[in-house]
Amino acid sequence: MLSAASTDYYLGESVRQLGLRDASRQASDGRSSERYLSRGGISLYAEYSKDFVLIDGVKVLLDDAIGSQRGHLTVSKRDYDKVFVPLFWDLPKDPVRRILIDPGHGGKDTGKVSGAFKYTEKVATLDTAARLKILLEKQGFEVEFTRTKDVFLDLDDRAAMATSLKADLFISLHYNAGPTGDTTADGIETYCLTPAGQRSTNAGKAKSTTSAEPGNRFDTANMALAWGIQRRLVKSTGADDRGVRRARFAVLRTLSCPGVLIEGGFMSSRKEAALIADAAYRQKIAEAVAAGIVDYVVRARPAAK
Ligand SMILES: [Zn+2]
Structure with missing residues (x-):
């Protein structure tokens, strides 16, 4: 070319x-x-x-x-x-049967805290995960969780469960927060693992490297999955589109299957904190994530022989 x-x-x-x-x-x-x-x-x-x-x-x-x-x-x-x-062009072709949902944080790790609405990220992610499980099972997928209770789990252990449970996809659910005192930042972002030698887009929080991580075997699928989910999330909620982003998050680096990490809105935002506190909105988030997964799977399905 x-x-x-x-x-x-x-x-x-x-x-x-x-x-x-x-x-x-x-x-x-x-x-x-x-x-x-x-x-x-x-x-x-x-x-x-x-x-x-x-x-x-x-x-x-x-x-x-x-x-x-x-x-x-x-x-x-x-x-x-x-x-x-x-x-x-390069459609991922591996079939998807079992999906591992990772409700972010848990136990002593509360994640972000919404002061105004009195809830924590670990509670919001577990609730969203339960909603997502029901929707995915209706679509015929087997669903596993990294945690079903309010317990602490190491980030590496969450990723390792994808291997031990033979998961075909890994979906980590999170909610976001801006700098202290900032109540205006809002929007949704979906992360996939940064390809080897590329920049992360999360302002340098995760380590920078030019060497490939195990999860980089799935760069093609990671991008397709992240875009599919972000597309459904943004269209369904009307939230500010913060984009498909890349980071070397610990839960994504060592995955044995394609995976993404979703930040489903800002708990520090006046507007979005109220939305995330509402069960109907968390259901909407779960439905969009499920639809994005189905879009990806349909595209990834191997052609019939
Ligand atoms: Zn989080």
Whole structure:
């Protein structure tokens, strides 16, 4: 494939290789944007200098900002390989039977605390997990939990359970909080494991490495699963789309199956703390996560022979 620079591709040229076609191109005030459509009608929108693209309207953070050369947008090879190929071409093919749900925190680890509404993250995640289990079992999946009670569990032990229980997917449920005193930050984000050599997008909380983690065997599936869930969450709740993000979280690093970590809203936000306190909203979150998993599984199902 022709490249604009040694590590960049022309965006249009690269995505046409994945079967996308041009939808529109705009340039004004030095800000140019390009839009493409997949055969299945999924749109890709990219704008010069942004560190994300919109895929079916859902924000996916990139490792490198969108560039421009000779009047055409460019994308880095890293982002082409780890974002576009998984979402538009290289479908994960492993069947999914057993799903391990990980309600974040527990026991002495309360997670975030909502001062205004008097609940803790460990309680909200366990409740959401129970709702998700019912929905997934209705779809015919076997469901396991890392914890069913208010107990403390080591992060590494949660990931190890995916191996011991022979899980096909790992879903870690969390709720978020901003800096102390900030009641305005809100929105939903879904994390997958940072690919080897790439930047994490969680402001450097997790360790940086160029070597591959065991969980990096599932980069393609991780991205497809994260995007599928984030898409359903954002569309169903109308929450601020904070994007598909990447981090080397302990629960994701050593997984023996594809996995994601979901931050289903901010307990520190006036608006979202009240929503998360409401059982109907947690049910909505569970339904969106279940729908995103089903979307992923349908796409991942091996073709009938
Ligand atoms: Zn958490």
